[in-house]
Amino acid sequence: MGPLIPLNVIDPSWNNVIALIVGIAFGFILESSGFSSSRKLAGVFYGYDFVVLKVFFTAAITAAVGLYYFEYLGWVDMSFVYINPTYVSSAIVGGVIMGLGFIMGGYCPGTSYCAAAIGKIDAIVFSTAMLVGILIFSEFYPLLESFYNANFIGNITVFETLGMTAGWFLLILIVIALGAFYVTSIIQEKVKKVDYYILLK
Amino acid sequence: MDNSKKYWNPYFGGVMLGLLLLLTMFITGRGLGASGAAKSTVVTAVDVVAPAHAEKSAYYSKFLSDDKNPMNEWLVFEVIGILAGALLSGALSGRLKFVVEHSPKITSKTRLIMAALGGLAFGLGSQFARGCTSGAALSGMATLALAGFITMMAIFGTAYVFAYFFRKFWI
Numbered sequence: 001m002g003p004l005i006p007l008n009v010i011d012p013s014w015n016n017v018i019a020l021i022v023g024i025a026f027g028f029i030l031e032s033s034g035f036s037s038s039r040k041l042a043g044v045f046y047g048y049d050f051v052v053l054k055v056f057f058t059a060a061i062t063a064a065v066g067l068y069y070f071e072y073l074g075w076v077d078m079s080f081v082y083i084n085p086t087y088v089s090s091a092i093v094g095g096v097i098m099g100l101g102f103i104m105g106g107y108c109p110g111t112s113y114c115a116a117a118i119g120k121i122d123a124i125v126f127s128t129a130m131l132v133g134i135l136i137f138s139e140f141y142p143l144l145e146s147f148y149n150a151n152f153i154g155n156i157t158v159f160e161t162l163g164m165t166a167g168w169f170l171l172i173l174i175v176i177a178l179g180a181f182y183v184t185s186i187i188q189e190k191v192k193k194v195d196y197y198i199l200l201k
Numbered sequence: 202m203d204n205s206k207k208y209w210n211p212y213f214g215g216v217m218l219g220l221l222l223l224l225t226m227f228i229t230g231r232g233l234g235a236s237g238a239a240k241s242t243v244v245t246a247v248d249v250v251a252p253a254h255a256e257k258s259a260y261y262s263k264f265l266s267d268d269k270n271p272m273n274e275w276l277v278f279e280v281i282g283i284l285a286g287a288l289l290s291g292a293l294s295g296r297l298k299f300v301v302e303h304s305p306k307i308t309s310k311t312r313l314i315m316a317a318l319g320g321l322a323f324g325l326g327s328q329f330a331r332g333c334t335s336g337a338a339l340s341g342m343a344t345l346a347l348a349g350f351i352t353m354m355a356i357f358g359t360a361y362v363f364a365y366f367f368r369k370f371w372i
Contacts, residue, residue: 002227002228002230003226003227003228003229003230004227004228004229005228005229005230006229006230010228015229015275016273016275016278017278018228018229019275019276019277019278019279019282020278020279020281020282021282022221022224022225022233022279022282023278023279023280023281023282023283023284023285023286024282024283024285024286024289025221025282025286026218026221026233026279026282026283026286027282027283027284027285027286027287027288027289027290028286028287028289028290029214029217029218029221029286030218030283030286030287031286031287031290031291031296032208032209032214032290032294033208033209033211033214033215033218034208034209034211034214036287036291036296037302038302038316039302039303039304039371040208042371045360045361045364045371046364046368046371046372048372050211051208051211051214054211054212054214054215055211055212055214055215055218056215056338056339057215058211058212058214058215058216058218058219059214059215059216059218059219059222059339059343060219060222060339060342060343061219062215062216062218062219062220062222062223063219063220063222063223063226063232063343064342064343064344064345066219066220066223067223067226067227067343067344068345070223070227075227076226076227080230081226081230081231081344082230082231082232082344083344083346084331084332084336084337084340084341084344084346084348084349085331085348086346086347086348086351087331087348088351090329090330090331091329091330091331091337091348091351091352091355092351092352092355093326093329093330093355094326094327094328094329094330094331094337094352094355095326095330095338095351095352095353095354095355095356095358095359096326096355096356096359097322097323097325097326097329098322098323098326098327098330098333098334098352098355098356098359099326099355099356099357099358099359099360099362099363100319100322100326100359100360100363101318101319101320101321101322101323101324101325101326102319102323102334102356102359102360103319103359103360103363103364103367104315104316104318104319104322104367104370105315105316105317105318105319105320105322105323106315106316106319106371107316107319107320107323108235108323108333108334108335109235109236109239109323109324109327109333109334109335110233110235110283110333110334110335111334112320113235113280113283113284113287114283114284114287115287115302116284117283117284117285117287117288117291118287118288118290118291118296118297118298119291119297119298119299119300120300120301120302121299121300121301121313122301122302122303122312122313122316123316125313125316125317125320126316126317126319126320126323127239127320128317128320129316129317129318129319129320129321129324130236130239130320130321130323130324130327131239131242131243131246131324132320132321132324133320133321133322133323133324133325133326133327133328134236134239134240134243134324134325134327134328135243135247135324136321136324136325137260137324137325137328137329138243138244138247138258138260138261138328139258141258141259141260142259144329145259148329153347155346156346156347157344157345157346157347158345158346158347158349158350159345160347161347166345169345170345192372194371194372
């Protein structure tokens, strides 16, 4: 029965050891998939490389199908699994600001750590500047607090909101993903290639 | 191009990442993250430089307690792992190199300025959204949390809308 640590099947003192091991695997997978190259990542916005869409969508669906299948089998108690709280306004504004950050900087936080680890100087700058962004938010928090906590609608799931079961929602999500993979493969063939490997030679 | 420098098939990478995320949720009840460690770093730095200010602040004080170092956080250990894992993968594939990666149309200096602006925005945005692409979007989507889908669509939607204006930095 899981999740194992919240239910004390594994002692919580293992938490940081598990964090380290999970992190090593996370970094290894991201780097091996090409997420340490900002020009490869940015390809998703210009049509020359859809690796972000493919990896991201496949990972989210694999994990979600697995998680809800585990629940169906009785292996995991979803009341102990963290469902991100939905603060509508703050989630949208945060996403918009991050979207701007993505198209300007070419990385997100996790991928910038990977790129910094293999020597990308732009990624070292990106991840350092992130700290400044967080500092600015923290210092202006008294002004932002009411907005930050506005429109809270609970730790709810998307399928509850849409009034369907997890299974049906996942099926629809899989169909959307397969459609997106097909369409983007056609786009990628038509768009001029960008040789970001040039820097590695 | 040398074969050893090739990246994984993206669908293989996606399944591996999904299985890791599933395993992490099964063990810890939570998903992966990245910006949380940067937040811990900022909280710790402010607490060291200006402890009175940190304790008084409504934001830093949320993450400070008397019996625990603010760096003793799951995500801090996870990010140390990310750095080690990426370094290992890069070393095995011959990708370790100090370089500023940029489009041939811009200079290294321009790239670094854009990287700094991007990082600044990402740091700011990740606090509003209570997580970044990893913790809010990917892990949120994996639990089918509404917030995960909202944040994911806001991030990618915005980037697509503005992609045209920033094209010379990339293509």
